[in-house]
């Protein structure tokens with residue numbers, strides 16, 4: 477552990493510290509944030525004292541990304557949640573922005589330091605230690621991933637940046653510089669396993685002992701993870717963050733049993749029912765949408781921010797000694813489909829299909845037939861066969877049956893030849909979206 481006194485602190489003690497931070501954060505928001513003064517007044521809360529402590533947080537309204545976006549003006553392109561003076565801001569990241577204009581994420585020096593601290597704990601949980609080499613494949617550019625890369629310095633790793641879209645160089649670096657760890661998206665990690673197999677590159681026997689995956693869900697799903705671990709001959713652990721709140725907030729330890737909150741003390745986590753917004757208790761096995769609140773943020777703190785990440789939570793003790801809840805991302809709420817009342821995540825479909833390896837490649841494409849979330853069964857799913865495999869009705873039926881048994885969803889499975897579905901060096905598209913619909 478990077479900070480055992482923090483990471484192994486009894487969770488009740490953590491919550492007591494967080495409660496104090498939260499009350500100060502609320503007072504700061506009432507003092508500095510036009511956005512939250514108005515929003516909380518609208519909910520009948522005229523002061524920080526009226527809003528209470530962490531135990532009362534579920535009474536507060538959630539914050540949606542769209543509200544922040546709507547509060548931007550030409551004079552304040554960041555948004556009305558900006559609290560800090562220009563001279564206090566040391567970094568401004570931006571998101572890719574699906575609507576064309578990016579969202580800006582400002583940070584003070586203290587915010588940035590907290591981000592890097594949390595991210596360093598999350599990545600160190602994987603077992604990488606000072607003095608080791610790590611090769612990274614993110615093109616950080618304007619994005620928050622830059623702060624994650626800074627966390628490698630904090631851990632004391634030798635960081636070898638290679639960037640995205642440069643597979644030849646990446647493999648050469650692995651061969652020549654012999655890094656102990658690699659950090660990449662799970663999709664790219666899977667793509668590299670295929671790439672290596674096609675070229676007789678001995679990835680399994682390479683120096684890489686740890687593969688740290690982040691950037692999209694799936695890296696923690698057992699069958700998909702097993703495939704990556706076999707291909708890389710390495711232990712695979714995942715990390716997860718959300719741009720507006722913090723980079724790599726969560727990181728998985730060597731027990732591989734869900735991600736710990738590396739950003740504990742900086743961020744408070746809750747679960748809600750995505751449809752109703754009702755609070756869900758953080759109990760062992762609970763699922764829901766992750767809602768995050770800044771506790772010690774200065775530039776543009778957020779309260780009860782809806783992450784759109786649908787997660788499962790575990791509160792049982794972890795063998796590593798870290799305390800507090802652990803999560804695994806089941807999928808993005810935005811990618812979720814509802815088939816006759818049943819929530820279906822494309823990454824869960826891929827996970828079930830992956831259990832049919834080596835007969836399938838593990839690449840899938842879910843093809844909704846109607847715009848929007850609600851779909852009528854059967855849901856069409858293209859499943860790519862393994863190299864040299866031929867379409868086989870028995871296999872298609874077996875996949876369809878297992879999808880029905882595990883996910884309770886009726887599908888139509890269409891087996892497609894090896895190489896048909898697009899590979900990604902960044903994030904995979906598991907859903908063939910209909911003409912863009914406003915969400």
Ligand SMILES: [Zn+2]
Nearest residue numbers: 729731794796
């Ligand atoms: Zn652990």
